[in-house]
Amino acid sequence: MSIQYILELSGTGFFALSGALAANEKSKPDWFGVTFIGFITSIGGGSIRDMLLGSYPLSWVADINRMYIIISAIVFSSVFYNLLKKQRKLFFIFDSLGIAMFTILGTEKALLFHVNPIIAAIMGMFTAIMGGVMRDVLTNEIPVVFRKEIYATACLAGAAFYMMLNALHINREICLIFSVLVIIAIRIVAVKYNLSLPQFKRDE
Amino acid sequence: MSIQYILELSGTGFFALSGALAANEKSKPDWFGVTFIGFITSIGGGSIRDMLLGSYPLSWVADINRMYIIISAIVFSSVFYNLLKKQRKLFFIFDSLGIAMFTILGTEKALLFHVNPIIAAIMGMFTAIMGGVMRDVLTNEIPVVFRKEIYATACLAGAAFYMMLNALHINREICLIFSVLVIIAIRIVAVKYNLSLPQFKRDE
Amino acid sequence: MSIQYILELSGTGFFALSGALAANEKSKPDWFGVTFIGFITSIGGGSIRDMLLGSYPLSWVADINRMYIIISAIVFSSVFYNLLKKQRKLFFIFDSLGIAMFTILGTEKALLFHVNPIIAAIMGMFTAIMGGVMRDVLTNEIPVVFRKEIYATACLAGAAFYMMLNALHINREICLIFSVLVIIAIRIVAVKYNLSLPQFKRDE
Numbered sequence: 001m002s003i004q005y006i007l008e009l010s011g012t013g014f015f016a017l018s019g020a021l022a023a024n025e026k027s028k029p030d031w032f033g034v035t036f037i038g039f040i041t042s043i044g045g046g047s048i049r050d051m052l053l054g055s056y057p058l059s060w061v062a063d064i065n066r067m068y069i070i071i072s073a074i075v076f077s078s079v080f081y082n083l084l085k086k087q088r089k090l091f092f093i094f095d096s097l098g099i100a101m102f103t104i105l106g107t108e109k110a111l112l113f114h115v116n117p118i119i120a121a122i123m124g125m126f127t128a129i130m131g132g133v134m135r136d137v138l139t140n141e142i143p144v145v146f147r148k149e150i151y152a153t154a155c156l157a158g159a160a161f162y163m164m165l166n167a168l169h170i171n172r173e174i175c176l177i178f179s180v181l182v183i184i185a186i187r188i189v190a191v192k193y194n195l196s197l198p199q200f201k202r203d204e
Numbered sequence: 205m206s207i208q209y210i211l212e213l214s215g216t217g218f219f220a221l222s223g224a225l226a227a228n229e230k231s232k233p234d235w236f237g238v239t240f241i242g243f244i245t246s247i248g249g250g251s252i253r254d255m256l257l258g259s260y261p262l263s264w265v266a267d268i269n270r271m272y273i274i275i276s277a278i279v280f281s282s283v284f285y286n287l288l289k290k291q292r293k294l295f296f297i298f299d300s301l302g303i304a305m306f307t308i309l310g311t312e313k314a315l316l317f318h319v320n321p322i323i324a325a326i327m328g329m330f331t332a333i334m335g336g337v338m339r340d341v342l343t344n345e346i347p348v349v350f351r352k353e354i355y356a357t358a359c360l361a362g363a364a365f366y367m368m369l370n371a372l373h374i375n376r377e378i379c380l381i382f383s384v385l386v387i388i389a390i391r392i393v394a395v396k397y398n399l400s401l402p403q404f405k406r407d408e
Numbered sequence: 409m410s411i412q413y414i415l416e417l418s419g420t421g422f423f424a425l426s427g428a429l430a431a432n433e434k435s436k437p438d439w440f441g442v443t444f445i446g447f448i449t450s451i452g453g454g455s456i457r458d459m460l461l462g463s464y465p466l467s468w469v470a471d472i473n474r475m476y477i478i479i480s481a482i483v484f485s486s487v488f489y490n491l492l493k494k495q496r497k498l499f500f501i502f503d504s505l506g507i508a509m510f511t512i513l514g515t516e517k518a519l520l521f522h523v524n525p526i527i528a529a530i531m532g533m534f535t536a537i538m539g540g541v542m543r544d545v546l547t548n549e550i551p552v553v554f555r556k557e558i559y560a561t562a563c564l565a566g567a568a569f570y571m572m573l574n575a576l577h578i579n580r581e582i583c584l585i586f587s588v589l590v591i592i593a594i595r596i597v598a599v600k601y602n603l604s605l606p607q608f609k610r611d612e
Contacts, residue, residue: 030401032357033350054464056258064320116472140346142548146441153440197438234605236561237554260462268524344550
């Protein structure tokens, strides 16, 4: 088992867990609803990327381990529900790790299809955020990504950084680690100093 | 025309009909809106399954009969609107038949792609419920499947039962009929005794 | 550069612009949110058509010019925001041109896959309206297309007209121009005389 695979599975599990908690907070669905939304949050971003690229089979369809991780994560989130709700800081770290990993792995996958770097960065960002967008649509909320601190923008910056390092023929593992760190660093700075993108326009 | 094909077309028609009635109840759209939502309710689940599996062409794209059935169902639902609104029991039976058929046929199709049985059951359930999920998202409602009596869970159980019978090399028609009956039986019991899955967690 | 390509790029740009303005009006997202929604409005319809047909690669994935046009359109909509908000009439013309072009080009693309004419007309209409439907779902609104004056219906009529001319072996450019004009004419008449499709059914 490669390090990349372990990181992918961890990202999958964490996204399922955060999806389940968010779903329960918002609309109090039953066990099926929570599991369904956790599942979609977890595999939604990668599925959209793969369907846009025409990359078949989808990873969760081909690799059953991801399903085991998702189910375990949801059971775990039920058992430790009240404990987990209080760990806002821990959550932030896991979430940042998840989106950072998913962004870079998504960008790499898109590059296998020889797309333009801009498209590859968008595919990386989609991998990271689209699960959450679908979770918000299903729970009837305006996607949080449209308003949150520099979130998706950090993904795009990390993807660009990864491709820059890549173009310099730097060792893949180093590219990967450094661009993940860039995404996490941007998020930490954004939250610490309460940075956000400016609002588009106010009506006068 | 095989019995399976007749059952598939009936399921398609009934889903269009129930989608049209539900759409009209919720947001009073015009004729186009009702037709559009009926259409999505009917072909949405199968389309998502096929796009997730990479199974082209999609059945409604390749077979125009489905479109004729959908259009007929929507005209029918308009003509007999007030009559149909009162037939809650009849509706429940048709709806149960529809989801049961779609679940088993969707599971069968996924198995053709040599996926893991868990994935096949999920694809079967998606075939049955995703049209309704899309209908609810389009009419700006939280999907009813997240709260309803044992609905999607019955699909998963039926799919599992189908694969179990299948593994015993039992005749396909018999597998099909018995697993459809299992799904319908679970739903009837759930409604009669007001069973539902437990809520995930309450905040303390 | 063919005339068709120029028209396609113009349609792409205009849809991004109108998506950005609509997004900002509704939920005041930040710059990322507006850009994201403008992007989805612009490429959503064509992407859904291509994923339903299994036509890979998607046009915006293969052709980076579309991305440049989208980004330019969003910057443009920010700079001239207050000016653009007042130009309702200009908007209506651009919007009509956009949906008309997208309908006919989408219908043409579907015909390359040898689908039934009804399916081709639906694919054309999807190309024109699905970006807007996704924009409305993301901003938590019931899709405007379900209630608006003869909008999607005009697309279907134009697609049918295009295929009729086509069947008469008339020169492609002429087919294209005339069916675009048919769609625009229907919309102008519908708005001028306040025509709309009848509501489906009222409960008695």
